[in-house]
Amino acid sequence: MQNGVNPGRDGMPMLDSAYNFARFLSGDADAAEHIVQAAFLRTDVDTERRNRTRLLRGVRNCYRTWLTTRRRRDRQSDVFAHKRLPDAVAASVLRTDDRADKISAAAGLDATAIRCAIETLPRRLREILVLREIDELSYREIAEVTSLPTGEVLSRLACARRRFAGSVGR
DSSP, X not given: OBTTBOTTTTTOTHHHHHHHHHHHHHOOHHHHHHHHHHHHXXXXXXXXXXXXXXHHHHHHHHHHHHHHHHHHHHHHHOTTGGGOOOSOXXXXXXXXXXXXXXXXXXXXXXXXXXXXXXXXXXXXXXXHHIIIIISXXXXXXXXXXXXXXXXXXXXXXXXXXXXXXXXXXX
């Protein structure tokens, strides 16, 4: 249950998926909630699977808007913007996800190590890996969410998997 919403009971199981995606993109729980709310309000969705990709595309677009706004605000208010820490956040602040735990158990790795390895990936690879391995979208659905050709999705996914495997020592 997240902020009074029970995805299973309320017929909105895709909200959990949207929140996880926003959380992995932004690295910030509060921002992820705002991003998902904005995406849900801007996106005409119902509970069908085809609309899940529409909502995730909306999350991605709202994340980009949030990131642009944040960077603009930071440039205006932070004289030392060039000394800021990278956008990647410590794995300890990431929400524990049952699917990530299942993946970690199957791979014989700690869930924290998996989240940390995912967070070290560049955003363009991280979003593809999260959509495929955690949200279990098809290649076609990922292409719809990211507005990329399917071939580019496959290429980025292969690169993300190689880097991920290198990060976890496999």
